[in-house]
Amino acid sequence: MKKTPLYEKHVDLKAKIIDFGGWAMPVQYTSVIDEHNTTRAQATLFDICHMGEIEVKGPDALNLLQVVLTRDISGQKIGQVKLSALLNDKGGIIDDLTVYKMAEDFYMLVTNATTREPDFQRISSIRDNKNFDCKLSDISDKTGKLDLQGPCAEAILQSLTDTDLKSIHFYSFVESKVAGIPALISRSGYTGEDGFEIYAAAGKIGFIWDKLTAAGAANGLKPAGLGARDTLRLEAGMMLNGQDITEDISPLEVTYSWLVDWNKDFAGKAALATIRDYGIQKKLVGFVMTGRGIARHGYKVMSDSREIGLVTSGTFSPTLNKAIGLAFVDIDFAAPDTKVSIAIRDAVSPAIVVKLPFYKRQK
Amino acid sequence: MSQSNPTDRLYSKDHEWVKDNGDGTAVVGITDYAQEMLTDIVFVELPPVGKKVAQGEPMAVVESVKSVSDVYAPVSGEIIDVNKTLEETPELINQDAFGEGWIAKLRLENVAELKALLSAADYGALIKEEKH
Numbered sequence: 001m002k003k004t005p006l007y008e009k010h011v012d013l014k015a016k017i018i019d020f021g022g023w024a025m026p027v028q029y030t031s032v033i034d035e036h037n038t039t040r041a042q043a044t045l046f047d048i049c050h051m052g053e054i055e056v057k058g059p060d061a062l063n064l065l066q067v068v069l070t071r072d073i074s075g076q077k078i079g080q081v082k083l084s085a086l087l088n089d090k091g092g093i094i095d096d097l098t099v100y101k102m103a104e105d106f107y108m109l110v111t112n113a114t115t116r117e118p119d120f121q122r123i124s125s126i127r128d129n130k131n132f133d134c135k136l137s138d139i140s141d142k143t144g145k146l147d148l149q150g151p152c153a154e155a156i157l158q159s160l161t162d163t164d165l166k167s168i169h170f171y172s173f174v175e176s177k178v179a180g181i182p183a184l185i186s187r188s189g190y191t192g193e194d195g196f197e198i199y200a201a202a203g204k205i206g207f208i209w210d211k212l213t214a215a216g217a218a219n220g221l222k223p224a225g226l227g228a229r230d231t232l233r234l235e236a237g238m239m240l241n242g243q244d245i246t247e248d249i250s251p252l253e254v255t256y257s258w259l260v261d262w263n264k265d266f267a268g269k270a271a272l273a274t275i276r277d278y279g280i281q282k283k284l285v286g287f288v289m290t291g292r293g294i295a296r297h298g299y300k301v302m303s304d305s306r307e308i309g310l311v312t313s314g315t316f317s318p319t320l321n322k323a324i325g326l327a328f329v330d331i332d333f334a335a336p337d338t339k340v341s342i343a344i345r346d347a348v349s350p351a352i353v354v355k356l357p358f359y360k361r362q363k
Numbered sequence: 364m365s366q367s368n369p370t371d372r373l374y375s376k377d378h379e380w381v382k383d384n385g386d387g388t389a390v391v392g393i394t395d396y397a398q399e400m401l402t403d404i405v406f407v408e409l410p411p412v413g414k415k416v417a418q419g420e421p422m423a424v425v426e427s428v429k430s431v432s433d434v435y436a437p438v439s440g441e442i443i444d445v446n447k448t449l450e451e452t453p454e455l456i457n458q459d460a461f462g463e464g465w466i467a468k469l470r471l472e473n474v475a476e477l478k479a480l481l482s483a484a485d486y487g488a489l490i491k492e493e494k495h
Contacts, residue, residue, distance in 0.1 A: 316405040
């Protein structure tokens, strides 16, 4: 398994380590529920060094990304972050990734851990095919990433940087310093809370981790693992690549229709237009269990005794104190308030389709 | 938080305990080590009273935030009582696995099965090995 630069710290903290897409990652340090609740109430720090970063640089950088990505980023300003999708020729999602505009001819793409190589290949082949003049570099191995999330994140990070963090709006970033180390600070995350994603050289990320941990002690900062990351993102109605989204799924079938700009050309558009015109047959929805039990990935969604869908993510929600999940259901059952049931072992238990997200923070 | 394994009962390799009441019945639960490995138990599925279970077969289900785990019957018998409190407060298993967090009471079908189970000392040695 691959290890992040922070692996030894996780071992010292007695974290439970799991294999996540070939990476040895901490799933929890003490308790998923405690780490989850600390993120909602104070702040937590996540090792996200396993995610990928790809730089796109050169005169045709924008031209390439306009063809590669579903979203029109021609209006994106330097210092802004945009979420977008990268499709295959069938209109399926290879990755949902974030696009950082560093300069007019320079972008950084932040990819999921397991899609970094497929993304790179897909983007390179489109560049070669179109003869675009720009360079692609996979900088993942030399780039470290920490997510500092929660209502106390700003106060904690502010004590370690001269940049006025209040000036960084949601989904914006600045190139600055954290604890004296050059770092990119982005106001974004995957938890539904306020917070920051911090990028710095892999060799320095451990130093920043230590400084943040010390600075945050008074605010109740704790490290949090992938277990809490999963319950947090699910409550916030966010999908997990590889679990809720696969290459067989188009953006129209999940919550990503808004990432598709039909007024421009992009890779996979022809196939996606066919899917749109034919009409989607199934849709990803949120549901809450109204009966006993917890739905899990792979459980069947039923209506009467007919199978009408499949659960893609399911867990116990620590914030709502009930079982929640995401499922693909036949389009006839996708409307909020539709009553369905979930097959749990040898029984079925009632559930109801709800509007996403399950949880929205008070601003 | 960690409790030592009481010597008044026997243990299975699958981390269940069984306490012989001496009247043909026994109480069953999961060990403190098991709850520590699971952490944050958020759901327990209990067997119906009257159900007959065979030694080594799934008897109940405990779920943490991230995992679903079977509880295996450490001995064969008929379920004569279940800990209904766990339906509302499954975290009782985390708090007191050997006491308030008991799962079910069985009428023993074959007392001889108890002989195949581990003593507290042997079980302690087993989990010490697992920890390494």
